[in-house]
Amino acid sequence: MGRSESRTLNARCNCGQVQMRAVGRPIVATACYCESCRKAGELFEALPGAGPALNSDGSTDFVLFRKDRIDCTLGADQLREHRLTPTSKTRRVVATCCNTPMFLEFTGGHWLTLYRQRLDPRDRPPVQMRVMTRDRQAGVTVADGQPSYAGHSGKFMLKLMGAWAAMAFRTPRIDYVKGALDGHGT
Numbered sequence: 001m002g003r004s005e006s007r008t009l010n011a012r013c014n015c016g017q018v019q020m021r022a023v024g025r026p027i028v029a030t031a032c033y034c035e036s037c038r039k040a041g042e043l044f045e046a047l048p049g050a051g052p053a054l055n056s057d058g059s060t061d062f063v064l065f066r067k068d069r070i071d072c073t074l075g076a077d078q079l080r081e082h083r084l085t086p087t088s089k090t091r092r093v094v095a096t097c098c099n100t101p102m103f104l105e106f107t108g109g110h111w112l113t114l115y116r117q118r119l120d121p122r123d124r125p126p127v128q129m130r131v132m133t134r135d136r137q138a139g140v141t142v143a144d145g146q147p148s149y150a151g152h153s154g155k156f157m158l159k160l161m162g163a164w165a166a167m168a169f170r171t172p173r174i175d176y177v178k179g180a181l182d183g184h185g186t
Contacts, residue, residue: 011118013095013102014051018075020102020114027064027111027163028156029125031055034132036084040092040101043082047099053115058137061116061127066163067172070112076176093177110164110171131156
């Protein structure tokens, strides 16, 4: 493995009872403005003792990793899922010990989307692009020159496809999340 391939990034919940490890270079780091991420962020921020999940502009920062390069190293028994609707293919996973959103997973996908603020600040990759800006809240402008896309850009999709090809088109299962977030569906 090259130097960037052997890099390990550690993520943890606010209280430290849940820890995850990602090995290698992330697929991409994004700020998502979609209505679903905003709705979930607002729900998670309202949980007892929870910290912020959303940026001041209503976006959520994520870092995407190949599923075969990320795992839960501590506290998997604290992880619970939440789906915005019972049929949603996207599940967001919260550490119930301190109500910290940890990651989201498109259940048929080959990547895991880690909440960027879960990574140690010194190790957080910078956001590379904004996606789903067509859903941003009224009055929010994005004018700092960073690439911004109304939906998911071709570049974003190519990064996902490249990662999947590197995985020999496998789709690993994330099977360590057991159960739903109390009172919040699935």
